[in-house]
Amino acid sequence: MYHALLFFHVLSAFFLAAGIVIYSSFALGGPVNRTTRLIAEILWGVGGLGTLVFGIWLALNRPEYEIYDGWIIAALVLWFLATGSGARASRGMRPVGDDSALAIDRRTAIAHWMRVFWFLALLVVMVWKPGA
Amino acid sequence: MSAIALIRPHDWTIPLLVHIFGAMLLVGALTLAAVSLIAAWRSGSARLIRLAYMSLFYGALPGYIVFRVGAEWIASKEHLSDSNLAWIGIGYGVSDVGFLLLIISLVAGGISVRRMNRGGEPSQIAARIVTGLVSLVLVAYLVAVWAMTTKPT
Numbered sequence: 001m002y003h004a005l006l007f008f009h010v011l012s013a014f015f016l017a018a019g020i021v022i023y024s025s026f027a028l029g030g031p032v033n034r035t036t037r038l039i040a041e042i043l044w045g046v047g048g049l050g051t052l053v054f055g056i057w058l059a060l061n062r063p064e065y066e067i068y069d070g071w072i073i074a075a076l077v078l079w080f081l082a083t084g085s086g087a088r089a090s091r092g093m094r095p096v097g098d099d100s101a102l103a104i105d106r107r108t109a110i111a112h113w114m115r116v117f118w119f120l121a122l123l124v125v126m127v128w129k130p131g132a
Numbered sequence: 133m134s135a136i137a138l139i140r141p142h143d144w145t146i147p148l149l150v151h152i153f154g155a156m157l158l159v160g161a162l163t164l165a166a167v168s169l170i171a172a173w174r175s176g177s178a179r180l181i182r183l184a185y186m187s188l189f190y191g192a193l194p195g196y197i198v199f200r201v202g203a204e205w206i207a208s209k210e211h212l213s214d215s216n217l218a219w220i221g222i223g224y225g226v227s228d229v230g231f232l233l234l235i236i237s238l239v240a241g242g243i244s245v246r247r248m249n250r251g252g253e254p255s256q257i258a259a260r261i262v263t264g265l266v267s268l269v270l271v272a273y274l275v276a277v278w279a280m281t282t283k284p285t
Contacts, residue, residue: 003282010281011274014159021160021191022167030186031179035171036164043163099179120153127152128145 005058012050013123019044020119023089027112032095032102041090048083052076070131075122082118085111144209151202155273158199161191162270165237169263181254184262185241192234200227222279226272233269237262 022040026032059065059072066072092108104112140148165184172180203223207213212220240258248254 007278007281011277014156014277017156018160018163021157021187022164025164025183025187030183031168031177033168033171033177033180036167036180039167099175099177123152123156124149127149128142129140 002058002061005054005061008050009054009058012047012054013126015043015047016051016119017047019047020116023086023093023112024116026093026102027089027104027109029101031099032093033099034095034097037093037095044086044090048079048086052079055079065132071125071129074130075125078118078122078125082115082122085115085118089115144206147202147205147209149202151199151206154195154197154199154202155277157195158192159195159270159273161187161195162266162273164191166263166266166270169259169266172259173263176254176256176259178248178254181259182245182248184259184266185238185245188234188238188241188262188266193238196231196234200231203227217283218285219279219283222284223276226276226279230269230272233265237265237269 019040019042022036022043026037026040055072055075056067059067059069089108089112092105092111093102096102164187168180168184168187171177172184204213207215207220240255240262244255244258
């Protein structure tokens with residue numbers, strides 16, 4: 001059970017990373033297409049939900065972890081910050097229909113790069129597990 | 133092995149972070165390339181094809197280098213460099229074959245980008261071959277993620 005949960009948790013994190021890379025290409029001036037935008041949104045959504053659900057399940061499944069451990073609470077806070085920034089960034093990145101680059105406003109760009117920052121911080125906390 | 137994964141020495145943190153960060157950049161860049169090429173399959177959009185090749189060169193290649201350096205670093209920390217464990221074998225096997233397919237994709241992409249830079253149309257045949265190769269590599273990395281997390285012996 002532990003290995004299956006860990007696999008789906010890590011796989012979800014890879015979905016999140018793939019979504020972030022695609023959104024970063026939009027933020028850096030790459031072409032935005034309806035299909036690529038849709039897949040980025042699906043990867044971000046499924047990855048976000050998967051990391052949360054399987055992460056909490058893992059914490060409940062293992063006697064070594066408690067849901068109120070400091071690093072798990074820190075990870076949950078970072079997850080919510082990344083999701084909040086991501087929602088704001090995603091709203092500002094919509095395709096115009098001809099595969100051209102988007103004119104992204106400053107707030108959307110900041111929200112996107114904050115999402116990247118929170119995700120990297122989340123990755124550090126999950127690997128380091130401070131206090132565990 | 134589960135207990136080792138749960139109670140990991142803190143001096144393994146940085147090499148593991150380097151390994152995972154590289155793997156995420158690699159998989160993310162490969163996904164961007166695959167998605168862009170699939171989106172360009174019917175339209176033949178030169179912009180999307182160029183984005184896919186740029187993603188392979190500026191994302192997947194550096195990601196692979198970081199991921200592989202991290203892999204060697206963490207393997208040496210865990211004294212697993214010469215291990216016969218199945219999950220280590222799967223990891224190295226997928227990594228080596230993946231690198232070969234990435235290089236083939238980069239060469240095909242590079243020729244196509246050069247053609248576009250000279251004002252020509254992107255090669256649709258090259259784009260479709262690279263779509264197949266990149267998709268294959270992504271499936272292989274999915275197997276590698278399974279092996280790294282479940283650690284079959």
